[in-house]
Each structure stands twice: as C-alpha cells, then as structure tokens.
Amino acid sequence: MTISTAPIPVSTDAEAPEAPARRNRFWAWVIFIMTAVYFLIPLGATFWWSLRAEADKLGFEAYRRLFEDANFWPSFTESVVNAVAAIFLSLLIIVPTAYWVTLRLPRLRPVVEFITLLPFVIPAVVLVFGLIRLYGRPPLLLTATYDSSRVLLICAYAALSFPYMFRSVDNGLRAMDVRSLTEAAQSLGAGWPTILRRVIFPNLRVALLSGALLTFAIVIGELTIALFMAQQTFGPYMANLTRSKVYEPSAMAVVAFALTWAAMGTIALITRPGKRG
Amino acid sequence: MSGFLSLHGIRKEFNGVVAVDTFDLDVEPGEFVSFLGPSGCGKTTTLRMVAGFEQPTAGTIRLAGKDVTYAKANERNIGMVFQSYALFPNMTVAENIAFGLRVRKEEGSARSDRVSELLDLIHLPDKAKSYPNELSGGQQQRVALARALAIRPQLLLLDEPLSALDAKIRDDLRAEIRRIQRQLNITTIYVTHDQEEALALSDRVVVMSKGRMEQVGEPFEIYNNPATGFVASFVGQLNRLPVTVEDPALGRIRMGRNELRTTSMIEAPTGAGVSLMMRPEEITLDDAEENVLEGIVETVTFLGSIVRVQVGVEGSKVIADLFNERLLELPEAGDSTRISFPPHACWVMA
Numbered sequence: 001m002t003i004s005t006a007p008i009p010v011s012t013d014a015e016a017p018e019a020p021a022r023r024n025r026f027w028a029w030v031i032f033i034m035t036a037v038y039f040l041i042p043l044g045a046t047f048w049w050s051l052r053a054e055a056d057k058l059g060f061e062a063y064r065r066l067f068e069d070a071n072f073w074p075s076f077t078e079s080v081v082n083a084v085a086a087i088f089l090s091l092l093i094i095v096p097t098a099y100w101v102t103l104r105l106p107r108l109r110p111v112v113e114f115i116t117l118l119p120f121v122i123p124a125v126v127l128v129f130g131l132i133r134l135y136g137r138p139p140l141l142l143t144a145t146y147d148s149s150r151v152l153l154i155c156a157y158a159a160l161s162f163p164y165m166f167r168s169v170d171n172g173l174r175a176m177d178v179r180s181l182t183e184a185a186q187s188l189g190a191g192w193p194t195i196l197r198r199v200i201f202p203n204l205r206v207a208l209l210s211g212a213l214l215t216f217a218i219v220i221g222e223l224t225i226a227l228f229m230a231q232q233t234f235g236p237y238m239a240n241l242t243r244s245k246v247y248e249p250s251a252m253a254v255v256a257f258a259l260t261w262a263a264m265g266t267i268a269l270i271t272r273p274g275k276r277g
Numbered sequence: 278m279s280g281f282l283s284l285h286g287i288r289k290e291f292n293g294v295v296a297v298d299t300f301d302l303d304v305e306p307g308e309f310v311s312f313l314g315p316s317g318c319g320k321t322t323t324l325r326m327v328a329g330f331e332q333p334t335a336g337t338i339r340l341a342g343k344d345v346t347y348a349k350a351n352e353r354n355i356g357m358v359f360q361s362y363a364l365f366p367n368m369t370v371a372e373n374i375a376f377g378l379r380v381r382k383e384e385g386s387a388r389s390d391r392v393s394e395l396l397d398l399i400h401l402p403d404k405a406k407s408y409p410n411e412l413s414g415g416q417q418q419r420v421a422l423a424r425a426l427a428i429r430p431q432l433l434l435l436d437e438p439l440s441a442l443d444a445k446i447r448d449d450l451r452a453e454i455r456r457i458q459r460q461l462n463i464t465t466i467y468v469t470h471d472q473e474e475a476l477a478l479s480d481r482v483v484v485m486s487k488g489r490m491e492q493v494g495e496p497f498e499i500y501n502n503p504a505t506g507f508v509a510s511f512v513g514q515l516n517r518l519p520v521t522v523e524d525p526a527l528g529r530i531r532m533g534r535n536e537l538r539t540t541s542m543i544e545a546p547t548g549a550g551v552s553l554m555m556r557p558e559e560i561t562l563d564d565a566e567e568n569v570l571e572g573i574v575e576t577v578t579f580l581g582s583i584v585r586v587q588v589g590v591e592g593s594k595v596i597a598d599l600f601n602e603r604l605l606e607l608p609e610a611g612d613s614t615r616i617s618f619p620p621h622a623c624w625v626m627a
Contacts, residue, residue: 176366177361177363180359180361180363181363181365183328183330183350183357183359183363184357184359184363184364184365184421184424185365185376186329186330186349186350186351187328187329187350187351187353187355187356187357187425187434188351188356188376188377188380188424188425188427188428189351189352189354189377189380189381189428190351190376190377190380191351194380198365198376199365199367202367203365203366203367205367
C-alpha cells in the first residue's frame, strides 16, 4: 500500500465555520446585557435612593442610621442563631435519611422527595397556622413562652429547608459511591456513627454547605412564620422598617442583597473546581 | 474436615430468585481461591455473604472455627478490596491505610509504623500524603489492598480488583497481589470473570454458573479436565465437533468419512451422537498418523504470540492456535489444509 505524502486539503473558506460561533457569541452578550439591566436597574435605583437620606447630597446616612438602630443587631443576631439552629436540625434529619434511602431504600426515594417538597406546596401561612393549632394547646404546648415559640420556629425553619437540603445532600450522595465507601468502612471495623462522621459527612462537605447556605439565605429574612409566632427576628424588623422609615428600607434591601450574594459567593468559592472534598 | 473458611449449604434468594444455591467449600489457611464465572453467576453474592454484607437464606459460614453466618460485617475481621477501589476521598493515602487501625483504637506510633510497613509493601512509600484523586488506578488499588491488610485480617476478599485497570497495569498488579498474598500467607478469596486471572493467581478455582458450583479444582485440572460442558467452554477456547461413537471401548469415533480416536473414556453407546472437544493449542496443521481432518482455511488472525487459524471442516469450525515463530509458514484464507490432534488431547461429551 502506498501512503500519500500530499498535504491534507485545507478549506479555503476559513472564515465560514467561525461565523455561526460569532453570531452565537453576539446573541449571548445581548441576552446577558438585557438580563443584567433587568436586575441591576432596580438594584441601582434602590441603592441610589438609599444614598439620598441627607438633603442635597449623597451619602451613607441611611446605612449609619440603620446600623445604629437599637433593634437592628438584636433582630439580625436572633435570625442568624435561628438559621444556624435550623441548619443543624435539618442536617440531623436529612443526612441520615438521604443516606439510608440511597443505601438501603432506593425505591422510597420518590416518596421522600415528595415529602421534602411539601414546604414548596404548603404556603407559609398555612404551615404556621397548622403549627399553632397543633402546638398551641396541651399536651404539646410550645407557644406559651417566647423561648418555646422560638424552638417551634426553628423546627418550622428546618422543615422549610428540606427541599434545598435534601436535594443538595442527595446530589452529593449520588456523586460518590456510597455503597462501596460504606462497605469498605464496615469491613475495616467501623460502625454506623463512625461511617457517618468520618466518611459520609466529610465527603458531603460541599453539598452540605450548599444546602446550609441556601437555608441561611431563606431563613434570615423570613417574615410570615416569625410574625405569626410573635418573634422579634430580622424579617419582622425589615417589614416594620418599611412601614416607618423612608430611606432605611432601601439601605436594608441593599444590605440583605449583599448578605444573600455573600452566601452565594461562599458556595461558589467552596465548590470551585479543584477544591477537595 | 472443615477448613479455615467453611461454607456449607449456602443459599441466597433475592425476592424468590435464587442467586446462589447449594454452595459448599472449605478453604485452607493461606490458600488462594478464585470464584470464576460470568456476570450474574453468584460469585460476588457469595463473596458478599462471606464479607457480611449479605446474609444467606440458608447455610452456615465458619471462619477459623467460629460461626460468622449472622455476624456483622464490622465484627468479622475480614479485609476487602473493591472493584471501584472505594478509597475515602477526604483522606490521604496514609489516613486511608490507618482508618481501620484508628477504628480499632490502635496507638499512634504503632499505627504509623504499620502504615509505613504497608506503604513499603505496596512500593508506594512516597505517596503517604497524596490524596486518592492524585493517584493512578493501579496505585489506588494498591492502596486499597494495603488498607485491607492493615487490620491484619483473618481473610482477604478481592472483588474483581483488576477489572477497572488497563491490561499492562492489570498484569503487573496481578503479580503484585500474588507476591503479597504469598509473603503474608493470608487466606484469600478472589472474584473474577477473567479466566486468565483466575488460572494465573489461584491455588484452586471455583467455576460457577447460574448460582451453582460447576467445578472446584486446581487451575491445571480445571483447564485440562473440565468436569462439565460449561467449564470446558468458559475456561479457555474450545473446539466442539459433532461425532458419532463407533467403539466406546477402543475410543473410536467418526466424523463424516474420518475415523478419529481418543484415549479418554467414552460413556456413550455405539452409534450415539456426541461432541468431541479439544483445545485450539492442541491442534497442528501438520500431517499425522491419526486424527487428521481436511478442511478449508477461513480466517488467519495474528494475535502476537499466537496465530489463530480458523478452518472449516465438514460444516464445523475448528480453531487452531499456532505458536508464533519466525519460520512459521502461515496458510491463507481459502487454502486447503489438514489439521490433526493427538488422541490424548481430545475428549467426548454428550
């Protein structure tokens, strides 16, 4: 057989294949700019308004007043504590459940998925009325004091987090070979608590953080349930501020937006490619 | 007499479907036994019952004289190596190897000594601080082996540990597994669907099909004296020619107008239609005094150390594996040829 040494034919119309790619890039930019404008104009306007607290000049007076407000930090701190407690409770319920479903009861996955989606289907106002009816009378009276209501609120927030937490954890579990890792640990002598603590939880770190930060972003500004349970958290504080002040609510919106994006940014940072775990 | 590991009357059903049936095996201390069979034959299920990940529907499993049939997996002191390595991604190589020792609350210095010892054993002393995703497949499987051995298990189980690796690495690691097993003299059960692996590694091979043991024996015996048609066809290449028995006492059989002879026993009566079996490497393209068949060469395939020639003989196909040597005169497709095989190299099956 003779092997040809002739050069491989090259298309003379080298521009042609690139043209569709360029067109695609153009429209991608158009869509990106339109989307950015759609989001950024209201945000920019809110920020602009928040800077006009002082007459005839732009400044951060609204932010100063907001941060110096006697109720800002207590309500914010209370919401942070509630969010952290709800995240831990949610993790304690969801991780073993999702782990067991993946390992031993895969047929039950649709049922568990449906249950975890219920907070999306049931409006918060229905949920809170249900909770008050159930826990507002003996033998499970939890609405008698501020602190016991707070416990109930945290439980409700944990339930609200289920859709996000279950999906994050489930995705994390599907991404690793749960069965083999579990069996490897078992053959080395580990019991269930050790397997969960030393093998499953560390390898779910990214998934858990994603779920936790999404939960944090939701709980931190939650209004309906907190209001009905007479809790002095950040959500009711923001609602109250909107009714009584002019510039501070805009400053508040910008701060809340920054907090949410900080949470999202943290997720992106932790889950960036090349990061272990 | 029961062995170091004894499986008696093991049966396993999944929702009424029998996965393993009537499995009896005694494994001696330090023995290397392979479970060989196609996918779904029950070999991995049997291994998982030994490991404690599945419980038998019936039967008993005894390890070192102790009944472990219903013991939990983490209470059996059995090391296991998985096909997918199953290294803990969040831990370094050293931490992976030390995991079982930490669970057993072994003292820190003894633990690190043991880890160093095992890293030397698997020839990866410089990888202690690496993470699994920084290692090649072969290196990961070596670490998995070291991790399983770290706990000084009574029994080592390997579930198709080489099937995810490239051919060259597979060969190297196969030799490495055998070296380590011999060095530590650890009783080992090895599951594979690769006959070459099973034959090369094992002291004994258990050939399985459809949940049952077909034959248990040394590799040489399994290959040269297969007990059933399944074993004969699953282990190695096999030619099967339709023949008629002429004289069972003298081992005379007939294929068309050709008279053939075998030295192995024929249990069929005169006139019975049976199959004559022979391995491709037993066939030559030379003329011989007996057992000569004429045919037409259909294909010639070069496989490196051997050349595989397929010959059509009276409507049947016969494969002959010829050892590749420089002076070998190869036929071409369409050539007429004569093939022959010695009477001791063929046997009859119903």
